[in-house]
Amino acid sequence: MKILGISAFYHDSAAALVIDGEIVAAAQEERFTRIKHDAAFPSQAVRYVLAEAGLSGNDLDAVAFYEKPLTKFHRILQTHFSVAPRGWRSFVMAMPLWLKQKLWIPMEIEAALESCGATREIPLYFPEHHESHAASAFYPSPFERAAILTLDGVGEWATTTIGHGQGNDVKILEEMRFPHSLGLLYSAFTYFCGFKVNSGEYKLMGLAPYGEPRYTETIYEHLIDLKSDGSFVLNMEYFEYLSELTMTGAGFERLFGGPARTAESELTQREMDLARSIQEVTEEVVLRMARHAHQRTGESALCLAGGVALNCVSNGRLLREGPFDTLWIQPAAGDAGGAVGAALCMWHTLNDAPRSADGIHDSMSGAYLGPEFSDSDIEQFLQAKGYPATQMTGAEWADEIARRVDEQQVVGLCHGRMEFGPRALGNRSIIGDARSPQMQSVMNLKIKYRESFRPFAPSCLVERVSDYFELDEPSPYMLLVAQVRPDRCVAPDESASLRDRIHQVRSDVPAITHVDYSARIQTVDRTTNPAYYEILKALEKRTGEGILINTSFNVRGEPIVCTPEDAYRCFMRTEMDALVLGSFILDKSQQPEWDEKDDWRNDFQLD
Amino acid sequence: MKSPESNSSVRDVVWPWDHAPTAVSGRPLWQRVLIQMCVMGAIAGLFFLFDKPGMTYFIGGLAVIFLLLAILAPLAYGRKEAWLRRFAIWVGSALTHLLLLPFYWICFVPARLILSVRRIDPMAREFPAPTDTCWHAHSSRQGKDTYKRQYS
Amino acid sequence: MRFFRHLLRLLREFGLFAWHNKAWWIIPIVIMLLLLSGLIFVGQSAAPFIYTFF
Numbered sequence: 001m002k003i004l005g006i007s008a009f010y011h012d013s014a015a016a017l018v019i020d021g022e023i024v025a026a027a028q029e030e031r032f033t034r035i036k037h038d039a040a041f042p043s044q045a046v047r048y049v050l051a052e053a054g055l056s057g058n059d060l061d062a063v064a065f066y067e068k069p070l071t072k073f074h075r076i077l078q079t080h081f082s083v084a085p086r087g088w089r090s091f092v093m094a095m096p097l098w099l100k101q102k103l104w105i106p107m108e109i110e111a112a113l114e115s116c117g118a119t120r121e122i123p124l125y126f127p128e129h130h131e132s133h134a135a136s137a138f139y140p141s142p143f144e145r146a147a148i149l150t151l152d153g154v155g156e157w158a159t160t161t162i163g164h165g166q167g168n169d170v171k172i173l174e175e176m177r178f179p180h181s182l183g184l185l186y187s188a189f190t191y192f193c194g195f196k197v198n199s200g201e202y203k204l205m206g207l208a209p210y211g212e213p214r215y216t217e218t219i220y221e222h223l224i225d226l227k228s229d230g231s232f233v234l235n236m237e238y239f240e241y242l243s244e245l246t247m248t249g250a251g252f253e254r255l256f257g258g259p260a261r262t263a264e265s266e267l268t269q270r271e272m273d274l275a276r277s278i279q280e281v282t283e284e285v286v287l288r289m290a291r292h293a294h295q296r297t298g299e300s301a302l303c304l305a306g307g308v309a310l311n312c313v314s315n316g317r318l319l320r321e322g323p324f325d326t327l328w329i330q331p332a333a334g335d336a337g338g339a340v341g342a343a344l345c346m347w348h349t350l351n352d353a354p355r356s357a358d359g360i361h362d363s364m365s366g367a368y369l370g371p372e373f374s375d376s377d378i379e380q381f382l383q384a385k386g387y388p389a390t391q392m393t394g395a396e397w398a399d400e401i402a403r404r405v406d407e408q409q410v411v412g413l414c415h416g417r418m419e420f421g422p423r424a425l426g427n428r429s430i431i432g433d434a435r436s437p438q439m440q441s442v443m444n445l446k447i448k449y450r451e452s453f454r455p456f457a458p459s460c461l462v463e464r465v466s467d468y469f470e471l472d473e474p475s476p477y478m479l480l481v482a483q484v485r486p487d488r489c490v491a492p493d494e495s496a497s498l499r500d501r502i503h504q505v506r507s508d509v510p511a512i513t514h515v516d517y518s519a520r521i522q523t524v525d526r527t528t529n530p531a532y533y534e535i536l537k538a539l540e541k542r543t544g545e546g547i548l549i550n551t552s553f554n555v556r557g558e559p560i561v562c563t564p565e566d567a568y569r570c571f572m573r574t575e576m577d578a579l580v581l582g583s584f585i586l587d588k589s590q591q592p593e594w595d596e597k598d599d600w601r602n603d604f605q606l607d
Numbered sequence: 608m609k610s611p612e613s614n615s616s617v618r619d620v621v622w623p624w625d626h627a628p629t630a631v632s633g634r635p636l637w638q639r640v641l642i643q644m645c646v647m648g649a650i651a652g653l654f655f656l657f658d659k660p661g662m663t664y665f666i667g668g669l670a671v672i673f674l675l676l677a678i679l680a681p682l683a684y685g686r687k688e689a690w691l692r693r694f695a696i697w698v699g700s701a702l703t704h705l706l707l708l709p710f711y712w713i714c715f716v717p718a719r720l721i722l723s724v725r726r727i728d729p730m731a732r733e734f735p736a737p738t739d740t741c742w743h744a745h746s747s748r749q750g751k752d753t754y755k756r757q758y759s
Numbered sequence: 760m761r762f763f764r765h766l767l768r769l770l771r772e773f774g775l776f777a778w779h780n781k782a783w784w785i786i787p788i789v790i791m792l793l794l795l796s797g798l799i800f801v802g803q804s805a806a807p808f809i810y811t812f813f
Contacts, residue, residue, distance in 0.1 A: 032621065044620070051616040070758040070776050074785065078729040081722060084715035091715070092707045099796035105757070107765040125754040156759065161745065174742040179730055225734060231741035235734040242730065292742075349751055371621045374614070381624060563622040703799050710795065714788060758776040 001351060002059055004046065004122075005343030006109065007066040007132070007335050009102050011037045011198050014336035014420075015045035016369075017053055018343040021353055023140065025052035026369040026420040028336045030559040034566070036607060037199060038559075041108050042339075043115070048371060050116050057118025064346040066338030067129035069105055071156040073098060075178060079242055087243035127345045129155025129338065130306070131172060133330075136341025137305035138165035139348065139355065140363045141328040147297040149289060152306035152334070153183035153198075162293045165303065168348045168355040173296055179242055180233045182285055183308050185224065188239055189278040191247035193271040194261030198307075199607040205313055206454050208279040209516035210501070211272030215256065219281050222255055226281075230289030264606070267453070283314045287322055294323040301326045305341070309333035309479070310422065312520050316481035331367040331477035332421030340420075366528035367425055367477060370418025371562065378564050378582045387568065387591060389584040395538070398531075400585055401578075402538035405433050405548055409577035410447055412553055414567035416531060419560070423478045424552035425522060426459060426532035428560050428567075430576065432511065432549040434458055439511035439549055441503060446575040449601070450556040453502055455520070458512035461536050461546035462523040468509060468547055469521055478522040478550075484513050511549050522550060557604030573600050639688070640677040644670055766793075 005016040008029075016026035025048065030036055032044035050056065076094065080087050101108070106124055113122055127135070133150040148163035148170065159181035163172045187197045190204045226232040236242060238251040253259050261271055290302060302324040309315065310333050319327050330337050348355065375391070382389050392400055404411050409432075416427040424430075430447060432439045444452050457478055458468070466472045471482035488507045492515075496504060507513040526533045540546035553561045555574060561567040564581045571579040571586070572594035579586040619626075634642075647670040654662040677684040722728070746759070753759070773789050776782065 047620045048617065051620045052614070054616060068757050068759055070756075070772055074758070074776070074780075074782065077785065077788065080711070080715050081718045082728060082730045082732075084719040085712065087715075088708060088711050091711050092704055095707055095792065096703055096796075096799045099792055099799060103769060104765060106768065107761065110761070110765075123755075126757050127754060128759060158745075162742070171747070172745040175745045176741055177731070177743060179732070180741060225736050227736070227740055229740050229742065233731070233734055233736040233741055236730065236732045237734070346754065349754060371617050373618065373622065377618055377622070384625065563624075565622065565624050706795050706798055710791065714791070718784075756775070757772050758779070 001061045001347065002053070002055060003343040003346050004049065004060050004063045005066065005132075005339035005341070005346075006042060006046070006063065007338040007342070008041050008108075009039055009105075010335055011039050012334055012336040013039055013042040013045065014332070014339040015042045015049050016339040016343050016420075017049040017055075018340070018347050019053060021344070021347050021351075021355070023340055023344070023363060023365065023369060025049040026332070026336075026340050027371070027418065028420070028559075031370065031418065031562040034559055036557055036559050036604065041112060043112050046112055047116055052371065057113035057116035057122070058120060060113070060118070060122050062123045062125060062346055062350065063109055063113070064125045064127060064132075064342035065105055065109065066127065066132040066335070066342040068126045068156055069102055071128075073103065075154075075157050079179075083243035090243065090245055093245065125342075125346045125350075127342050127349075128158070128172075130158045130161040130175065131170070131345055132338040132341035133305040133333075134161060134163045134165070134170050134172060134303075134341070135345035135348075136330045136332070136337040137303035137309075137328070138163070138170050139168075139344040140330070140340070141165075141301075141303045142357055142359050142362045143301040143303065143326075143328065144357045144359065145299055146301040146303045146328070147290075147293040147299040147324070148303045148305075149286075149293050149309075150304070150306040151182050151286070151289075151308035153187060154178045154181055159183065160289065160306075162289070162296055164297045164299070168353060170345070170348075176231055179236060179239070182232075182282060183306070184239070184241060184247070185234060186278060186282055186308065186311075188241070188247040188252070189274055192252055192256070192260045193274055194263045194265060194267075196263070196607055197247060201307070202310070203451065203454060204275045205279060205311055206514070207267070207272055207275040208313070209276070209514055209518065210453065211269065211274070211276035213277045213280045214273040215277035216280050218255060219277055224281065224285075226285060226288070228288065229292040230285055230287075231292075232285065267451075279311075279313060282308070282311060283317050286311075286314045286318055290318055290322045290324065300324060301328070303328050303330070305330040305333045305337060307334045312479045312481045313518070315479055316518075319480060326473075327480075328362060329477065329479045331364060331419075331423065331425075331479065333479075334422065336421065364420075364477075365417075367419045367421050367423070368417040368427060368529065369420040372415075372417040372427075373564055373582065375582045375584070378584055381564060382581070382584060382586075385568075387586060389581070389586045391584050393583050395534070397583055397585070398534035398538040399542075401431075401535050401580060402542050404578050405431060405535075405539055406542050408433055408436055408439075410439075410443065410575070412567055412571050412576050412579040413532075413535075414553060414561060414564055415580060415582050416529070418562055421477070423522075424550065424560055425476070425478065426524060426529050426535075426550060428553045428562070429459075429550045430553050431459070431535075431551075434509040434512045434547045434549050435543070435545060437503075437505045437510045442575075443511075443549065443551060448551065448555055449574075455514040456512055456549045456551050457520040457522060458509065458547050459522045459524050459532070459536065459550040460548075461533070461540065462525040464540075464546045465521065465523050469519060471521060474523045474525065475521045476523055476525070476528060478520055481518050481520050484509065484517050484519055489513070489517055509545070509547055512547070555601075555604065557607050636677065636681055636684070640674065640684070643673060647673070769793075 003018045013029040017024045027045045029042035029045045030038040130150045134148045145166045150161045157177045158175040160176040162174045190200045240249040413429045469482045651666040
C-alpha cells in the first residue's frame with residue numbers, strides 16, 4: 001500500500017511517501033522552492049517523493065493530511081468569540097487565507113495529484129495534528145512499546161499530549177489544550193528577546209548558557225501555574241497571541257523591565273537571563289510531564305515529537321534525570337515530520353499490519369530520505385559549467401577531505417541523500433576542525449554570516465562518543481546535549497565580557513564546546529552513513545581525533561542546499577575553501593570568478 | 608564512496624538544470640496592451656452610449672496615452688502596470704477590510720457579550736487553575752471512518 | 760465543476776461537524792463567510808510565522 005503524507009499551510013510544508021509501512025522518501029518544500037520555512041502546498045516535494053519511488057499519482061492508495069482543518073478553524077472562531085472586539089486585526093489577516101486556501105485542502109491535494117498524473121480520486125484521510133506527531137515519534141522508533149509525549153505550539157486544540165504505543169497501535173491518553181502551551185510560552189520569550197517565532201527558538205536555547213536564571217521565580221509567580229504532573233495554565237493577561245499579531249505586550253514589558261528587544265539590535269544581559277530562565281522552566285515542565293507519562297503508561301522508553309522536542313538541552317536533561325531508561329526523538333520533530341506521521345498512522349490504522357522493532361534500530365534511515373544525485377549527473381553539470389574538479393573514490397576521497405579539515409579548511413559536503421528535518425547530518429553539511437580555537441568565529445562570520453554567540457555542533461564517531469562527552473549512547477540525529485568530558489576542559493575566565501567569553505578556549509575541542517561546556521552531539525555510525533563515517537575515520541587516523549564541526553550547508557536565512565547547483569552557489573558566495581559534490585572535490589582557488597550583479601544577501605530574509 | 612545510479616525522474620523533478628528555462632508565465636506585452644485597449648474602449652463606449660462625452664474623451668485619451676507609452680517606452684508601460692497592480696492590491700485589501708470588519712463586529716462582538724454574560728470562556732483562562740491537574744482525557748477514536756473526516 | 764463538488768463536500772462536512780459537536784452556530788457563520796469569500800482578497804500567499812490563527 002502506497003500512502004502519501006502531507007503537512008502544509010502553517011510552516012515547513014513537507015511530503016512523505018510510505019510504501020507498505022516503510023518510509024521511502026520525505027522532503028520539505030523549502031529545499032526545492034528555496035524559501036525558508038515555506039508554508040505553501042508542497043507540490044514540488046510531492047513530485048519528488050513520487051519520482052523517488054517511480055510512481056505517478058494514480059499509483060497511490062491513500063493520501064494523509066497531517067491535521068483536521070475544520071477542527072482548527074473551529075478553534076480559531078472560538079478564539080475570536082473569546083476576545084472580540086480585540087482580535088479584529090488577526091481576524092482580517094487570517095480569514096482570507098482560511099476562506100481561500102485552508103478550507104479547500106481536498107481540492108488542493110486533488111489538483112496537485114492531477115499534475116502528477118492522477119486521473120482518479122485517491123482516498124483522503126485526516127489524522128489529528130498530535131496524532132500525526134505521536135505516530136511520527138512511535139512508529140519509526142526502535143521500541144516495541146513506549147510512552148509518547150508530543151509537545152508543540154498548537155494543533156487543532158491540543159498543545160501537548162501523552163500517548164501510549166504498543167506494537168502497531170498508538171493511543172493518545174491525555175492532552176493539554178490551547179491556549180496553554182509550552183511551545184507558545186517558549187515562542188513568547190523568543191519573540192520578546194527579538195528573535196523570529198518558529199525559527200529563533202534555537203537561538204534562544206543557544207543564548208541561555210550565557211545568562212543566569214534571574215527570572216525563573218518571576219515566571220512561576222506570574223506567568224505559569226505549574227502542577228506537579230507537569231500540566232499547567234498560562235496567565236493569559238500577559239500574552240497577546242489570542243487577539244493580536246504579537247506574542248507579548250505591555251504586561252510582559254512591565255514584568256521584565258522594559259520593551260521587547262528589537263530584531264538585530266545588540267543582545268544585553270537581560271535577554272541572556274531571560275533565555276536561561278525560560279530554558280530552566282521548560283526543562284522543569286518537560287521533566288514533570290515525563291514523570292506523569294511514566295506513571296500513566298508504566299513504560300521504560302519514551303518517544304518524543306513536536307517542535308519542543310527539538311529543544312535538545314531539555315532532551316539531554318530528560319535523559320539524565322528523567323524516569324525513562326531510554327529516549328527516541330523524531331528527527332523531524334516539527335510540523336514537517338507530521339507528513340511522515342500522518343502516512344504511518346494511516347498505514348497502521350488501515351491495515352492493522354504487524355510492526356517489528358528490535359529495540360536498537362529505528363526506521364528513519366538516518367533521516368537520509370531526500371534526493372541524491374549520481375556522479376554522472378554531477379560530472380555533466382561541472383563540465384557544462386566549466387567548474388574544475390577532481391574525482392576521487394573510496395579511501396582516497398575520505399583522506400583528501402580529512403587532509404583539508406586538518407589543514408584548517410572549511411569544506412562543504414553535498415553527497416548522498418538529503419536529510420529530512422531541520423538538521424544537516426553530514427550529507428548537506430559544512431565541516432571544519434573541532435580542535436581549532438578560531439573555527440567557531442570563522443564559521444559564524446565568514447561562512448554562515450550569523451550571530452557570533454551561536455555554538456556549533458560536533459559529529460563524532462559513535463564508538464568514541466564517551467571519549468569526548470558525558471554520554472554513552474548514540475545520538476544520531478543531533479537531538480541530545482551533553483557535557484564535554486571534564487578531563488578535556490580547561491577553566492574559563494569568569495570575569496570576561498560576553499564577546500571575550502565566546503572566544504575563550506574551554507576544551508581541547510573548543511570549536512564545538514559551548515560556554516557551559518555542553519555540546520549538541522551527532523554520533524556517526526558506519527551502517528547509517530558510511531561515507532561520512534569514513535571521513536571521520538580518516539580524520540581520526542590523521543589527527544587522533546574522530547570528531548569535527550558539523551553545521552548545515554546554508555547561510556543565514558537560506559534553506560539547507562538541496563542540489564549540487566545550490567551547493568556550488570553557496571560555496572562561491574561564502575569563504576568556504578573546498579566543496580565536495582558526490583565523488584568530486586572542488587577547490588575554491590581553482591574556480592572561475594563568481595560574478596553576481598546584485599547583493600545575494602537580499603535573496604534571504606534574516607531568520 | 609559508491610555513487611548511486613542516475614535516477615533521471617528525480618533529477619528531472621528536482622534539478623532540471625540542463626532543461627531549457629520555462630517561459631516566464633504571463634502574457635506578452637502586445638496581448639496585455641490589446642486587452643487594456645479593449646477594456647478601456649468598452650468603458651469609453653459605454654460612456655458614449657449614456658451620453659457622457661466628457662468621460663468618453665477622458666477614457667479614450669488615457670487609452671491613447673497608454674498605447675503610445677507601450678509603443679514608445681515599453682519599460683515605462685511596465686512600471687505603470689506594476690503601479691496599477693499595487694493599486695489593485697490596495698483596493699482588494701481595503702475591500703477585504705470593508706467586508707470582514709463589519710462582519711466581525713456584527714457577529715463576534717455580540718457573541719462575546721453573550722459568552723461574558725453566561726460566564727463561559729472557551730479558552731479556559733482562569734489563573735491559577737481551579738483544578739489539581741490541567742490534563743484532559745483524549746476522546747478515543749471510533750473506527751477508521753473518523754479519519755475520513757476533516758473534523759473530530 | 761471541481762469547485763462546486765468541493766464546495767458541497769465542505770458544506771456537508773461543516774454540517775456533520777455541527778451535528779457531532781452540537782455547534783450549530785458555526786453553520787450561519789461559515790455560510791456568511793463563504794459568501795463573502797468571493798469578494799475577499801488574499802494579500803499573502805503564506806501565513807505569517809507567528810501566531811496561532813493560521
